[in-house]
Amino acid sequence: MQAGSSGGGSRGPQALGSGDGGRVRDSKTKHRTYEPAYVHIVRIVSARIAAGEYRPGDQLPSESGFCAEFDVSPMTLRRAVNILVDRGLVTTAQGRGTFVRGLYLGEASFTLQQLTDRWRDASTEVRLLTASIVPAREDVAVMLGLGPGDSAVFLRRLFLNDGHPFMCHSEFVVYDPRRPLVESQLQITSLDGVLKSAGGEGFARARLSIRAVNLDDETAGYLERPAGTAVFCLEHTFEDFDGAPVSWGQFYFLSDEFQLVTTLGADWPE
Amino acid sequence: MQAGSSGGGSRGPQALGSGDGGRVRDSKTKHRTYEPAYVHIVRIVSARIAAGEYRPGDQLPSESGFCAEFDVSPMTLRRAVNILVDRGLVTTAQGRGTFVRGLYLGEASFTLQQLTDRWRDASTEVRLLTASIVPAREDVAVMLGLGPGDSAVFLRRLFLNDGHPFMCHSEFVVYDPRRPLVESQLQITSLDGVLKSAGGEGFARARLSIRAVNLDDETAGYLERPAGTAVFCLEHTFEDFDGAPVSWGQFYFLSDEFQLVTTLGADWPE
DNA sequence: ACCGTCAACTTACCTAGATAACTACAGAAT
DNA sequence: ATTCTGTAGTTATCTAGGTAAGTTGACGGT
Structure with a gap:
């Protein structure tokens, strides 16, 4: 899949600056639609869940697996997972894995x-x-x-x-x-x-x-x-x-x- | 404004024990009430806001300032700040600082x-x-x-x-x-x-x-x-x-x- | 058959440090 | 007076690891 840094391979000493490595974030047009990597990951995984690619009850790939797929460091991935968790889309169980949650009416939240x-x-x-x-x-x-x-x-x-x-x-x-x-x-x-x-x-x-x-x-x-x-x-x-x-x-x-x-x-x- | 060290500098040792070798995490009693540093920081800052020590509109101490006070790395502090942000207690503005928000009825959220x-x-x-x-x-x-x-x-x-x-x-x-x-x-x-x-x-x-x-x-x-x-x-x-x-x-x-x-x-x- | 131990795997949490981007302000150039 | 520019200070993001702790299942001893 390599949904993340499609380009592949060469990861420079530091991602953000260098104009040579073609990473996700290069899609920023000077100062418009810059999207942090962790947001990107959240969107991709959310979309997969929404599409039924990952179904409720399924176990997601391990964190290291995702790290490899998206080509980001564990910390960045962790941040994305944390967001998914407190959006209620997935649960993490230490030592077991990350799982897709089903919907639960009781968790609906309404704002003014x-x-x-x-x-x-x-x-x-x-x-x-x-x-x-x-x-x-x-x-x-x-x-x-x-x-x-x-x-x-x-x-x-x-x-x-x-x-x-x-x-x-x-x-x-x-x-x-x-x-x-x-x-x-x-x-x-x-x-x-x-x-x-x-x-x-x-x-x-x-x-x-x-x-x-x-x-x-x-x-x-x-x-x-x-x-x-x-x-x-x-x-x-x-x-x-x-x-x-x-x-x-x-x-x-x-x-x-x-x-x-x-x-x-x-x-x-x- | 600068609600930061308003009380006249000495924030006191209360913060995180620091001392010399005494870090936050030492407070875990083997396996009971272990509390991650970022949670601890969230609670302390929340309490200060609740107590009116930091008032709505005030600028919080800078991240590096907090890093020094709590003796944690920028990454850990940042995580705490992020939590405060999406709890709606503070706003961060890149290049300006972190500010305490007032209450806003429109943000109330109700759950089932x-x-x-x-x-x-x-x-x-x-x-x-x-x-x-x-x-x-x-x-x-x-x-x-x-x-x-x-x-x-x-x-x-x-x-x-x-x-x-x-x-x-x-x-x-x-x-x-x-x-x-x-x-x-x-x-x-x-x-x-x-x-x-x-x-x-x-x-x-x-x-x-x-x-x-x-x-x-x-x-x-x-x-x-x-x-x-x-x-x-x-x-x-x-x-x-x-x-x-x-x-x-x-x-x-x-x-x-x-x-x-x-x-x-x-x-x-x- | 039963139970305890241990290794492998996974998640949870953290550190140190670098880079980027934004803001505000002072001072120089026009 | 106005505009440009540099600089300092701030937050935002990421890399590249490491330590701690829970879960599972295999293995060996009883």
Whole structure:
């Protein structure tokens, strides 16, 4: 096969520079599509798995075998294998070998990236519906670690696309005059800004959960859907570096506008 | 910025023992808690980020600086940095430095692992409600790439915990007498089995999506909830190595029994 | 038949060092 | 003032090995 350095044989003292040895990486056109060897190997092996050349359960060639095939050093190959491992495509068992894994639904992972991808370039408008200092309700006090009588800042935002609302955000922030947090939050005018602002500077950790809920009357009004419509509810809690909660809130977004999507298997869109 | 040796130089001996002959790896007690140096470094740097010692936006010490501090070779340090990068804790910019990243909601990732964790050991019962060969409906034919008049195998399963149903699964499988797929599927009696079976051997790829939907009357009956209740709908399509769809179906599961949860930031449970 | 030892193979982890490419900045040339 | 150029500092990648440790199976002793 020699998928790696097709040229063969002569390996110079050092691969990268010398213009004579025709290696994979020479395909760089000055500074455009340079691809590191380990990435190349990952792609090749992934493609073989995707094509069924290596089937689930099969044992891959040994590391030294791959080293010979691709004509790279063990370290480089090892790096490629590590990537395959934590993409979940293969398993390595010390002393036995490397094996192709089957798909396992339980390992699917979904990201919120799609949420911003969906609306990043679009004509998305962020409308600040409410911004006020309120006495903390029972649940708010619990989530933010406040005492009775303490206050919190309440924010509510509506996100629209072409005039149609698709997401609603409610948030309670600990009120701390020393922290100019709230003011900066008020400036936010983009979806991206909202998502980034939360974790901007002063936060160390976030805890997130997604549920499927029926729209309550109020939120239904904002989103212009009938009450009871099933929507996603993304709940978030942010903590500062001392572990104290700083912010708690929920995003409600319409499922017919946005779904969590992912793929499993060896054809990662890379 | 230079979060590096901010605290006034003396980072202290805490780092990696160093001393003279005392290296990280000496901490292994024969064969117990041996921890590779790069893992150790990842943990130390993560902890510093979590503690706010390195803040978002700060520039980390240079690689050679870290090499000196931890007394490891550039290669080892580089491996640690790579891990931090693809955990999303830091960014590296060639020629500029390594920087601590802030949190970004869009990068949160949720896995279905929790689904099996939640019910793996529990007294979970899988009840096969339906298993029949049916002419493919319009939508089924489209999803499975069947012609008019073709047949599909229809399966419906109900998952119960302590007698209470929490999930319902409907699936259409391409009917191929040569493939003993269906029979093996009929044997499945555990949640884990269902999740694994799908991707067991003959599948190359899976496409998954999650929506929030209102329960229809029939499914509501199975799940013993009022129609209209908001639930998660996990839709799946499996393809074989030729890219032909083989199976299509949906899991409906109750959101009050299961949520997608994750955390963001530098306190990875590890 | 059973069990322990050992060698071969494989993966896991690491070191030392070199080269390439990128960025920023200062200083020279225009 | 502007542009070019060199230099220092940074990360990115790779080579060429070596050591440690788990797995397997054959071999020999009991």
